[in-house]
Amino acid sequence: MLRYLPYFLSILLTVLTGLLAVLVAPGWGWAALVFGCIAALGTADVLQRTSALRQNYPVIAHFRYGLESIGPEMRQYFIQADTAEVPFSRLQRALVYQRAKSVNDTRPFGTMQDVYANDYEWINHSMAPVPHGDPNFRVLIGPNTAQPYLASVFNISAMSFGSLSANAIRALNKGAMMGGFYHDTGEGSISPYHREHGGDLVWEIGSGYFGCRNPDGTFNAERFAANATESQVKMIEIKLSQGAKPGHGGVLPAAKVSPEIAVTRGVEAGVECVSPARHSAFSTPVELLQFVARLRELSGGKPTGFKLAIGHPWEWFAIAKAMHETGLLPDFIVVDGAEGGTGAAPAEFMNHVGVPMHEALMLVHNTLVGLNLRDDIRLGGAGRIISAFDIVRTLAMGADWCNSGRGFMFAVGCIQAQSCHTDRCPTGVATQDPARWKGLDVTDKSIRVQGFHRNTLNALRDLLCAAGLSDPREVGPEHILRRVSPTEVRSLAALYNFLEPGQLLSGIPDHAVFQSYWASARSDSFDAPQQVMSMRESKAR
Numbered sequence: 001m002l003r004y005l006p007y008f009l010s011i012l013l014t015v016l017t018g019l020l021a022v023l024v025a026p027g028w029g030w031a032a033l034v035f036g037c038i039a040a041l042g043t044a045d046v047l048q049r050t051s052a053l054r055q056n057y058p059v060i061a062h063f064r065y066g067l068e069s070i071g072p073e074m075r076q077y078f079i080q081a082d083t084a085e086v087p088f089s090r091l092q093r094a095l096v097y098q099r100a101k102s103v104n105d106t107r108p109f110g111t112m113q114d115v116y117a118n119d120y121e122w123i124n125h126s127m128a129p130v131p132h133g134d135p136n137f138r139v140l141i142g143p144n145t146a147q148p149y150l151a152s153v154f155n156i157s158a159m160s161f162g163s164l165s166a167n168a169i170r171a172l173n174k175g176a177m178m179g180g181f182y183h184d185t186g187e188g189s190i191s192p193y194h195r196e197h198g199g200d201l202v203w204e205i206g207s208g209y210f211g212c213r214n215p216d217g218t219f220n221a222e223r224f225a226a227n228a229t230e231s232q233v234k235m236i237e238i239k240l241s242q243g244a245k246p247g248h249g250g251v252l253p254a255a256k257v258s259p260e261i262a263v264t265r266g267v268e269a270g271v272e273c274v275s276p277a278r279h280s281a282f283s284t285p286v287e288l289l290q291f292v293a294r295l296r297e298l299s300g301g302k303p304t305g306f307k308l309a310i311g312h313p314w315e316w317f318a319i320a321k322a323m324h325e326t327g328l329l330p331d332f333i334v335v336d337g338a339e340g341g342t343g344a345a346p347a348e349f350m351n352h353v354g355v356p357m358h359e360a361l362m363l364v365h366n367t368l369v370g371l372n373l374r375d376d377i378r379l380g381g382a383g384r385i386i387s388a389f390d391i392v393r394t395l396a397m398g399a400d401w402c403n404s405g406r407g408f409m410f411a412v413g414c415i416q417a418q419s420c421h422t423d424r425c426p427t428g429v430a431t432q433d434p435a436r437w438k439g440l441d442v443t444d445k446s447i448r449v450q451g452f453h454r455n456t457l458n459a460l461r462d463l464l465c466a467a468g469l470s471d472p473r474e475v476g477p478e479h480i481l482r483r484v485s486p487t488e489v490r491s492l493a494a495l496y497n498f499l500e501p502g503q504l505l506s507g508i509p510d511h512a513v514f515q516s517y518w519a520s521a522r523s524d525s526f527d528a529p530q531q532v533m534s535m536r537e538s539k540a541r
Contacts, residue, residue: 007042007058014039087339088406088416092386096410099455100448120483123392126468135454135461136180137472139401141235141378142331146301149200149234152181153472154391154457156449157340157382157405158204158239158307160188162252162261163420164409165437167445168429171412173199174442175449184403187239187275190227191264197446201232204307205295206239207249208275210265217274219281221298223266228299235332236295238288238306240279243340243383246309246354249277256423256432285315285322285523292330305332305377309340310360311353313513314529317521320367325523329376334403335361337383357383358397362496363513365398370504370514388459395475396492411452412445 014035021028038059045051045058054061091112098105113120137153156176161169163186170193176183177199185194187206194201205224208217212224228236252261252273262269282288288306296304310316323329337357355363361381368374381399385391386407394402406414413427420430428440464470467479477492484490497511508518520529528536 003057003060006060007039007046010035010038010042010059087384088386088410093410093416095387096407096452099459100411100452102451102455105455116483116486118483118485121389121393122481123389123463123467123479124481125466128468130465130468130470132461132465133470135457137457137460139378142303145296145303145331147234147303149182149303151234151401152179152453152457153395153401153460154453155181155202155380155401155403156183156408157403158184158186158202158237158242159405159409160186161191161193161264162188162256162432163430165425165428165431165440166191166193167437167440167442168409168412169193170196170442171440171445172408172449173197173201174446175408175411175453176200178446179450179453181453182234184237188261189264189266190230190233191260195232198232200234202235202237203228203233204237204239206275207277207279208265208273209281210267213266217276217280221294224295225298228295228302233299233302235302236299236304237332237334238279238292238295238304240288240306240308241311241336241354242307243309243336243338243354243357246311246338246349248346248349248353250275258432261432284525285318286326286328288319289322289326289328289330293328296331303331305330305334307334307336307380307382309336309338310355310363312528313363314517314521314532315526316363317367317518318523318526320371320373321521322523323373324371329373332378332380333364334380334382335364335399337361337381340383340405357381357394361394361397361399366497366499366511367504369501370499370509372502372505374501388456388463391456391460391472392463392475393480393492395472396477396480397496400473408449408452411449413440413448 014032017028017032017035021032041062042058045054045061048054051061053064057064095105115122138150139153140148141151142148156172159172164172169191173183173194174197177197182200182202183194184202185204187204187208187210189211190201190203203211205212209219211227212220214220227233254270254272257267257269257271257273259269261273265273267273282291292304292306296302308316335357337360338354339356354360361379365374365379368377368379378400379398380401380403381394381397382403382405384406385394385402385404391402409429410416412429414429415427417426419425423431423433425431425436428437431437460472464472464475469475469479477496477498480492481489482492482495484495497509499509499511503509504514504518508514517529520531
């Protein structure tokens, strides 16, 4: 019966201190109140029937709940190793904080990485390093459009107002303005806080068409044009899927649809706001590309493309075939890896849905090279990008530039408390509670956003120069090495199969995914090929 001891003691002490308050001194009344509350809690535990743990361990069970609630913080700060990436290691977070604050980020006494562990990666240096030049590396996107955009090689990934707080959006956009790089709006549309400081915007259009929708949730061309033609908007990005929860869609509960968010998204305040799992403006690969062309025209000729997390390979092949057959091309494609994601997502989606960025990026890059389309389409990569080495590795695998979401969240003060979905973010970054986000100083944090960007690009320049390169466009898969066993090392060029220009136009390459699905993919449909349908039907019999 020891499990009931705290409960019985609380009752006994309530009676004892109550008597002392009456007979000795009124001050004992406060103790009687405290013990009385504990006794009441224990009584409620004993009488309730929803939790066997509370019934069997009255009062004590709540200590377990309390310890469990702070378990992530205890592990993160006191137990986990500095190099444990869950999802970002202490070393990674410290690097962002140091660069955001523009303080010394050098490390003493050698690396903490196990250089003989499988999957350890590095870039080889040159015996003839090049002199340091300007680190402000740029990528020209949409060179044949009416309003091409010269983007930084490192930018802020898609994060919506609603997911992030007003002051977080202000700080990110002001930092982007000061640093000369772009800020992706996320699918929540362009809020007043995005506009306040005038930083370059990439407007993301999701399946809910927020900011450009009819009352029934379908696309509204006039509303789109009104926003897209604003000078602050530099590019248009159609979101097909995102790394954290591809194919899922989303719901913003009615209680969270404030008048402010309602105006920004073009929805009714206090009514559940739904992002469908798929778009209503198109249903086939060709229609998708026609929609891209339509948005480019409505925006006044701004670069227009799409973002996707790769799933079924035949669906991506269908889009690629539609590009080849129709000549309708996006100006850019952003590949979002399954390891990405700034917001909350169901555990199964976060852990087991979608292709990781490395393989996804390689597939998209190879397909475009094989169709002789790579020179016409720029590629962005997103998915757990923090350091200059992350950027170099992503560029080596086919990207032209990189986006980071959580890296810039760290720059504005995120501590990886992983409470983004609770509206109780301790730093005011991912919350709509004014009592929390008003403590986030926009002036200070915008300087940190700019500092993280600037110092990361300085580090990128230093890496390139050490490798004998002067521009990110010179980085290739041969520059990045990976340990695949204790005694074997391979370059990315040796680990991955790279297609030759035009190879898909003359036949199917000896590459498993192309062998399996390229021939059967259709430009007029996202449907699975016949061999896949046959396997499904065999299980349904």
